[in-house]
Every structure is written in structure tokens, then in C-alpha cells.
Amino acid sequence: MSSHANTANHAHPNGDNFLTHSHGLRSWLFTLDHKRIGIMYLIAILTAFLLGGIFALLVRTELIAPGQTIMTPDTYNKMFTLHGAVMIFLVIIPGIPAALGNIVLPLMLGAKDVAFPKLNLLSFWLYVFGALFALLSIILGGVDTGWTFYTPYSATTNTAVIPVVTGAFILGFSSIFTGLNFIVTIQWMRPPGMTWFKLPLFLWAIYATAIIQVLATPVLGVTLLLLIGERLFHHGIFDPAIGGDPVLFQHFFWFYSHPAVYIMILPAMGVISELISTFSHKTIFGYKMIAYSSIAIAIISFLVWGHHMFTSGQSDLANMLFSVLTFLVAIPSAIKVFNWVATMYKGSIHLSTPMLYALSFIFLFGIGGLTGIPLATLATDVHLHDTYFVVAHFHYVMMGSAFVAFLGGLHYWWPKFTGKMYSETLGRWSAVLTFIGFNTTFFPQFLMGIQGMPRRYFDYLPEYTSYHVASTIGGFILAIAFSITAWCLLHSLFRGKPAPANPWGGATLEWTCPSPPPHTNFDETPIAGDPYDMTGIEYEGEEKGWVRKPAGTTA
Ligand code: HEM
Ligand SMILES: [Cu+2]
Numbered sequence: 001m002s003s004h005a006n007t008a009n010h011a012h013p014n015g016d017n018f019l020t021h022s023h024g025l026r027s028w029l030f031t032l033d034h035k036r037i038g039i040m041y042l043i044a045i046l047t048a049f050l051l052g053g054i055f056a057l058l059v060r061t062e063l064i065a066p067g068q069t070i071m072t073p074d075t076y077n078k079m080f081t082l083h084g085a086v087m088i089f090l091v092i093i094p095g096i097p098a099a100l101g102n103i104v105l106p107l108m109l110g111a112k113d114v115a116f117p118k119l120n121l122l123s124f125w126l127y128v129f130g131a132l133f134a135l136l137s138i139i140l141g142g143v144d145t146g147w148t149f150y151t152p153y154s155a156t157t158n159t160a161v162i163p164v165v166t167g168a169f170i171l172g173f174s175s176i177f178t179g180l181n182f183i184v185t186i187q188w189m190r191p192p193g194m195t196w197f198k199l200p201l202f203l204w205a206i207y208a209t210a211i212i213q214v215l216a217t218p219v220l221g222v223t224l225l226l227l228i229g230e231r232l233f234h235h236g237i238f239d240p241a242i243g244g245d246p247v248l249f250q251h252f253f254w255f256y257s258h259p260a261v262y263i264m265i266l267p268a269m270g271v272i273s274e275l276i277s278t279f280s281h282k283t284i285f286g287y288k289m290i291a292y293s294s295i296a297i298a299i300i301s302f303l304v305w306g307h308h309m310f311t312s313g314q315s316d317l318a319n320m321l322f323s324v325l326t327f328l329v330a331i332p333s334a335i336k337v338f339n340w341v342a343t344m345y346k347g348s349i350h351l352s353t354p355m356l357y358a359l360s361f362i363f364l365f366g367i368g369g370l371t372g373i374p375l376a377t378l379a380t381d382v383h384l385h386d387t388y389f390v391v392a393h394f395h396y397v398m399m400g401s402a403f404v405a406f407l408g409g410l411h412y413w414w415p416k417f418t419g420k421m422y423s424e425t426l427g428r429w430s431a432v433l434t435f436i437g438f439n440t441t442f443f444p445q446f447l448m449g450i451q452g453m454p455r456r457y458f459d460y461l462p463e464y465t466s467y468h469v470a471s472t473i474g475g476f477i478l479a480i481a482f483s484i485t486a487w488c489l490l491h492s493l494f495r496g497k498p499a500p501a502n503p504w505g506g507a508t509l510e511w512t513c514p515s516p517p518p519h520t521n522f523d524e525t526p527i528a529g530d531p532y533d534m535t536g537i538e539y540e541g542e543e544k545g546w547v548r549k550p551a552g553t554t555a
Helices: 025-029 034-062 073-109 115-137 161-189 202-234 246-280 287-303 316-344 353-376 376-384 388-418 422-450 462-495
Strands: 537-539 547-550
Touching: 025 034, 025 246, 034 073, 034 115, 034 388, 034 462, 073 161, 073 202, 073 246, 073 388, 115 161, 161 202, 202 246, 202 287, 246 287, 246 316, 246 353, 246 388, 287 353, 316 376, 316 388, 353 376, 353 388, 388 422, 388 462, 422 462, 422 537
Parallel strands: none
Antiparallel strands: 537 547
């Protein structure tokens, strides 16, 4: 039996919480409080998302008709490069771990902070610094290599490759330090009672992600340094004109970037495990399998990079092995989906805003994951490679899954760290509209991809027009949906009702401390029980939220 504290509904004795604990800009910029660092990440990441979103809308507007619409081909190349680089390196990779993870991880552990608070602050500043470097390239005229920086083009183009690549290099350190910090925190700071198999699944996912961050990111760092070296000193590693091998760059790049896609999706899966259980008011089905599958995904993710290079002239044997290994990823992914559905089965499902995002995730990840299979199949990939089919695939997994899970998590933990409830009506509308806008944008891209529309092209044949028009309209629906989300959340800060400690009925430890939590989270280290034990958690109205009744007092 778990012994969660029951006092949580009452504000902290002296009314102190981490938001009011100290005042002034300096108290934020140099804070060592993981919650404040998480919030600063959140603001930075959402700002980057706004910027990346504007680039996306410009790209989609250009593509609404064949020929030139609003920008020149050169500007178009820079626009999709910036869009991709900003969204991947500044939004999706740090989104869940650095922002939500920072806010929630110590709370879920009943801990006062992460293991290395100063390193945490350093990670944040490295993020800001790296982002500024990357954006400096805009002032310097932009970059046109695509987010993949493929050589030899990236070694020879006269656009601002070096600042962006340096930015990505610095961001890599931010990611590595966050990973290290989280590994040590989860390893050493679990409270009494929290054995490995009592660890919330979000934390298993963060742990698995952190391992990838620490092991894969250095490879990207070295690769990017070599690329900078190639440009500055022409040492002939990647550029065939001076004796280099451009395919080597692809190997190095994907050796990081495939695992990186799991840096994006694993934490998302972790969020979904929490949401599905809480909003079904049921213990999670197949806890151990979900936990093991996170680790399995992390391991397999290192063995499949070659599936990005089936058409690069790689040997047939390598192609076959990478194809088979890629199919393996489907197994742990499917295990998770099965367990989420089984958790909902006969649950008492509440379609609150975060749950709508979770359901969207399951659907969109289903499509994103399944469309990976024809890409992993040699015969079909030769046709689909470098078409819009790939673009649709990775948007279903990165935006439809990882970003939607981020939004789900944001809405789930929002009342916890802001202390405010947002409007459920607005929240649900924006979740539904996001789902509609997303599918309108990206589903047509599968269809045109199958028919041969290449990715990254400025112009296209007239027969693709209707797909592009639909896709552009979808993009603007998404823009409306995100504006509603932003309004809904910002409005709650000023007008929202105060949030109870546990507004949703979650059983993990973060719901036992007040909303917003005090500076040091918990007065005493709580004793952890089963993180998905919902027995005795009952709803006591809007003001009190869900309260765990001591054993024996419930029917
Ligand atoms: C779950 C099973 C998955 C399978 C079997 C799979 C398979 C593949 C394959 C074979 C490709 C290469 C296609 C080509 O370029 O011809 C690919 C591309 C890609 N996938 Fe997946 N994938 C899966 C999940 C994911 C996830 C979860 C993410 C991200 C969160 C992701 C992100 C990407 C990206 C970003 C690319 C293309 C990058 C680029 O060329 O710009 N995939 N996927
Ligand atoms: Cu991959």
C-alpha cells in the first residue's frame, strides 16, 4: 500500500511556492530550481516553435501553386532548411526532456531537485547560446543544405553553414549534459520504496532517452566539427573533389540522427503512458513490458541508421541487414500501443484535453509507425525515398506523435506548475482542431509522395496541385489551432481557477505536492508506492480535486 501524503490540497504553510519564492529577473536567469529552469526552457522552446512555424507557413504558402508564388527558389531552400533545423534541434529534441522533464522529473521522484542543478542551468544556457548561433545564420544570409547538412554540398555551398553547424554542436552539449543529469538523478535519487519497477513510466522513458543522448550525441558533435574543418581547412574527409567520401558523412550523420528520432519519440511515449493510465483511471496494463520496450527501442535505435541510405550505393548485404533490423523496431513500438489500448479497455475514460492529445497520439503514431515499414522495405523504399512520402512519415512521428505528446504533457502538468486551470472547452477545441489540421496537412503528402512528388522541390507538375493546396490549407488550420492553444493557456494564467494538487486523479508523486509546488518540492521525502495504484483516489469537486483516501475508508 502506498502512503501518499494527504495534506497536499492545502497550500504550503507560509503560502510560498517556487514562482513566488524569489523575485526579479536575476532570480530566474540564475536559478538552480529545476522547475524554473524547465519553465525557461519551455518559453525558449515555444518561441523557437513559433519561429519554425512561421518558416513552415512560408514554405507551404510558396507551394500552394506550381511556379514561383512568394519567394525565389534560393529563399525557398533556405526556408525549409531553417524550418527543419529549428524544429528538430530547438523544438522536438529538447521539448519533452528538457522542458517537461525538468519540471516533472524531480517531482515524480519526490526529490528536491535534479542531481546537478548547476549543470542543469549550464545546459539551459548552452541551449540559448546554441540557438542564437543557429539563428545568427539568418542574419548572415541563411543556409540552404537542408537540416541533414549532406556533403559534399554542405562543404561547398557559400551559405552560412558554419554558424548553424556550430549552433547544433553547442546544442549537442546541452543535450548531453541534460541526459547525464537525468541518468544520475534517476539512478541515485529515487525515494524510499521506489524500486526500478515502481518508477513511473515517464521516467523509464526519460532514462532510456538519456542513454541515447549521452551515447549518440557526441558522434554528431564530431561529425559537425569535421564538416567545419572540411570547410575551413579542406582536409578532404567528406568532399570527393579533395579525396573525401560523402557517404561517410551520411553514416556519421544517421548514426546520431536515427537514435535522435528516438530521443524525440521515447519521452513522448512516456508521457502517453502517464496520460492513458490517469485518464482511464486504471492501472497501466503491462507495466514491465512498457518499461522494457523503452530500453529495447533505445538499443535497437543504434542498429538501424543504414535505412536512410538504401539508395546510397551501400552493399546489398548491409541493406538487407538494416532492413531486417528496422523491422525489429516495430515490435517494442507495437507492444506499447497494445498496452495503452489494453489500459483503456474497461477503464473509466475521461476525455479531458490531455487525453484527447493522447488519443490523437495513438492514432497518428499508428500511421507514422506503420508507414515506416514500406520505407524499411528495400523494394518499396527505392521508389519512396526522397519523396513526400518520407516527409509525411516523419511528420506523423515527429509532429503528429512527439509534438502532440508534448502538448498533451503540457496540458497535463500545466495546472501543477502554474497553479491554474485552463478552460477545458478551449483546450478540447484546440486539441481536436490540431488533429484535423494535422491530417489535412500531412495525409495528402503520402498520396503525392506515392505518385512521385520529390521532397525539397520548389516547383512541381500541375497534377500535384490539389494535394499541395490541401496541405497548405491544413497548415493554416494548424496555425489557428495553435493560436487557440496559446490563448487558452495564457488566459489561464490571468483568469484560470486555482488548481488543486491533483486535478486529474493521477497516482504518481508529483500530484501529492501542492500546485504550484513549493521551492523545495516536498517538506519530507515521500514514500513511494505503486505509481499506477488508483485505488482510493476519489474526486471531491473542483476545488479539492482528486484525493487519496486512507486505506479502509472507501467502500
Ligand atoms: C516505428 C517505426 C519506424 C520505422 C520502421 C521507420 C522507418 C524509416 C525509414 C526506413 C526511413 C528512411 C526513409 C527514406 O529516406 O527513404 C525513415 C525516415 C525518417 N524517419 Fe522513420 N521510422 C520509424 C519511426 C520513426 C520515428 C518514431 C521518428 C521520429 C520521431 C522517425 C523519424 C524519421 C525521420 C526524421 C526520417 C527522415 C529524415 C530525412 O530524410 O530528412 N521515424 N523512417
Ligand atoms: Cu531512421
